Amino acid sequence: MFKGLGAMGDMAKMMKAAKEMQTRMAQLQEDMNEMTVVGESGAGLIKAEATAKGELIGLAIDPSIFTAEDKEVVEDLILAAIKDAQKKAQERAQEEMQKLSEELGLPTNLNLPF
Template sequence: MNNMNQMMKQVKKMQEQMLKTQEELATKSVEGTAGGGVVTVIVNGQKKVTSILIKPEAVDPDDVEMLQDLVLTAINDAMTKAEELANKEMGRLTGGVNIPGLF
């Protein structure tokens, strides 16, 4: 029974560390870009888009489709980096073991 109590304490400690890490991820950000930096998207570690920056030279009223593609590419780039950041931070808690549904 003592082993069970010790295991429960470890699980509770890990849960607390995970919550703290998730809160910290909200304060970290990554940047995704497209078109050589004419479109930049900032995403926090919780995969929330916090900013989209578009340089004037990216705006061509005759080619809106190109701007849409650039924004989409920059968002996907930032989301990939945010996922990598979250995996890295959470991996510290799990010793690199990927626990399905954890993040």
């Protein structure tokens, strides 16, 4: 279709690729709301679940750790589990973005905003 158009054909091809990338990135943003990761602390006694975008969506606490004298330890474990979930969410988002970059033929070290 674009034969013989020279640079115009290349520009049209680039515009089409940019539009595809925009569409795929928008879909990835939506998909990351559905992808989940689980962060843990205290050998699995506390688990925090988050979306790949880092939104905390669940917290599970093993009842065996509930004693008044361990209150500070439990609070620290909860915070550690949340931080672990957020770290895993960020890593997952980066992995998904890298996959998309590879599929679109872009440099894999391209840091796009997520």
